[in-house]
Amino acid sequence: MTLVQRTEDVLSMVLVMGITGAGKSYFINKLAGGEVVRTGADLRSCTASCQAVPVNIGRTKVMLVDTPGFDDSGRTDSEILTDISRLLTAQYEAGVSLKGVIYLHRITDVRYQGSSLKALNIFKKICGELALKNVLLVTTRWNEVDEAIGASREKQLREDFWAYMLSNGSTMTRFHGTKDSAMVIASELMSKQTIVLKLQRELVDEGKPLQETAAGGFINENISELKTQYERELRDLDELRKQLQESDRTMKRKFQQDWAREQQMLRRVQEDQERLRRDIATEVRQEIAQKTKKRSGVQKMLPFLPTLLSIIGMFVGIPPGCSNLLTSWLSESDIGESASDFFSDL
């Protein structure tokens, strides 16, 4: 059950995912036609939380969602999954049409390993097999690689890392770094049927807490391993403490620093695990109900653009640089609300 009637035409959403530096924000800026979201030039993660950028793709009004990579240097996987889950629950409940997911990957990457593989695994678990036909696997930064080398990496992606997704209907394509190329890619999703991701079925239809979803369970396993590791290290430190001589001041100071650091890391993984126990669907439903109560009854029940936008805006940042397009969307919906009223209402 959704709060409002599901509709294909009023507002659509596309998620843009991939590891840090894959070019998610760059791709979105090309579609938006300006520097709407920040891009990063160094190895640190740039986009720390989800942001939704309104864009017209053909005649469709689309919220493109810029997401942090699951290899983020500042935030944990559990924090990122929680943000994405809350947004996906709100989108599903509100009846905004999810057109698909664009998964970006740098063709300049020599290997696919470690954190990139982990991020790909989480991504597949979020989507589930049935939604893979709405997934576009997009390689970026072709201008930085020799064509033949790029093509051989592309072949390896096709035959190995992405083979399962491609055999289930995903499409592979190259992004050439321009607005036209981004438009061609995004347009491919517009003709597709709306999809429901596995994570959304699990959270909303089956009412599972995050840790019981495929993606949350996978992250939870990683957290449990880390927790065991920190607990063991703390036990070892405790043994060491018992052996320390009263007079050994330097060692004691070092011990205290190590102990405090390990304790802090253990606390962080405990918080991560706690977060995954949350019932996201109930939480989000309550927040939406509280917000929509303040609006008029008619708006509450209709798939009305301002209502949909304000529900989405509760769960994701909308950059202020998008206000012109939002104003034109809102004026089309004939309610005379300007984007500045809209932003102040969020």
Ligand SMILES: Nc1nc2c(ncn2[C@@H]2O[C@H](COP(=O)(O)OP(=O)(O)OP(=O)(O)O)[C@@H](O)[C@H]2O)c(=O)[nH]1
């Ligand atoms: N020439 C070119 N540069 C790109 C392309 N994609 C990304 N870049 C550059 O690569 C750097 C990182 O790109 P971002 O768009 O910030 O990467 P991101 O995926 O959003 O990364 P996070 O926000 O950290 O998750 C920026 O300096 C971009 O300008 C591309 O297709 N072509």
Ligand SMILES: [Mg+2]
């Ligand atoms: Mg970014």
